[in-house]
Amino acid sequence: MKIWKLLSPKTLTEEERPDSISAPTQAKVKVTKVLLAYPEIRAYTGASGVRFPRVPGMFAVGVVTETGEGCVAVEKNSRVYLNGTYACGECAECRKGNESGCLSPVISGVDRDGFLRDFVVAEEAHLFPLPPSVGDDIALYAGLVSLCEDIIDKLDVPKGTHVAVVGAGETGNILSQLLIYHQAVPILIDESEDKLAVAAKCGVYYTLKADEDLMENLSQITGGRMAEGCVFTSFCGLSPDLPFEITAKRGKVIYAGMEFPEMTVHLKKALDKEISVTGATRGYAQCAAAINLLVNKAVDFKPLLAAEANAADIPKLFASNAEILEKEKRVPLTIVNMI
Ligand SMILES: [Zn+2]
Incomplete structure (x- = not known):
């Protein structure tokens, strides 16, 4: 599998990494689109203090290509939103069984490797199947x-x-x-x-x-x-x-x-x-509700959708957006097509 990895501030490399399903509740997902927003660009510049090396990418959608035998909610060819933020399982709230009140949620692209890659192996619990009425571009905003x-x-x-x-x-x-x-x-x-x-x-x-x-x-x-x-x-x-x-x-x-x-x-x-x-800061526990709101068209995304770019432009995108962030303190979002 191909990944894009930050080795140090402003050093982004491409590498191959083998990754396959290792538990029956996991699924392998072909990443189709990734949203590049502030967290990715700030990780790139080193401003957000992420620990290197790190694969960036907090928001993504994809298509399931393989499932473990214990998967029940997704199957091959399911379109899914990849929920990049989830309960740590270790803090006082998680130990009480209150995972939605987790004190230190784990965030993809920050605390663990993110979704800027061609394939990802994920726990089924972190995958949200997308109804046909919710397009990929709009689904990328489920986290927001x-x-x-x-x-x-x-x-x-x-x-x-x-x-x-x-x-x-x-x-x-x-x-x-x-x-x-x-x-x-x-x-x-x-x-x-x-x-x-x-x-x-x-x-x-x-x-x-x-x-x-x-x-x-x-x-x-x-x-x-x-x-x-x-x-x-x-x-x-x-x-x-x-x-x-x-x-x-x-x-x-x-x-x-x-x-x-x-x-x-x-x-x-x-x-x-x-x-x-x-x-x-996160509201990670609201993912299912968010997708429901997208189905109900509670938000009009048309005037708002980010510009698109291709995976081949990833290094250029990080470099140019980092420059914009330094100069203007605001940076436009980009939807990266991974296929
Ligand atoms: Zn926790």
Whole structure:
């Protein structure tokens, strides 16, 4: 099997590695598409502190080519989403049997080798069969949809609540659409008019530019109450202090993303307003729910889908995206066709 492996920061190599089914509950999957997002590019630059050598790749879809005799949920030719994040099986919560509350989930591409490869052998429990109505490109976003569902669970706001979403990147856009699906009222904020326009095309009706009129515009939408909940998406380029400005007294602020850069905030305002602050990073336990949401077309991905590239371009893609990340702090996502 062919793998792409990071040996050290900015050193990506290709190599052959034998891999075959070693337990009856495993299946072999031909990887068809991989989503390259922030975690992959940050791993490449060394910024995220992954231990080398490491095969990157957190989100992928594929087709089952072989199954162990104990597999019941997938069979040969099943299209599957590869769930790259799962319970460690060792922490206090896992030992209690509460795997969905695992304290240190294992993440593919970070804690273990990821999916940037032609074939992968995986436990059947980590494979989610895809219904025909969910295309490969959209299925790649199941991990982000899971994260957004986890954020919405943590927000736990009643219908009609105004939720400010800071950052109109993929996470902010998908989260806003899902908030609408769950009957909350998202107000999406960004500096980039282009990103806000994409979100508007996806059906997000309150979009606000992060400029000098932001507070006044937000006040108008919320009838002066400001946002009762606020989600700050990592790597959005806006100040992490912004949530404390725009959130109502005793509101809830969630910092969310697959990972975070180093951040400094001025806490006084949050304390004065008795705001509760928490984080949301994975939501891996929501995978089945996420695929169900994709079946129900709860999210419009058409204006949002990443550009495609071929496996032959992988080294070039990492190098050019790393440059963009260093310069602009935001990086476009790419769908890599592995066949
Ligand atoms: Zn655990």
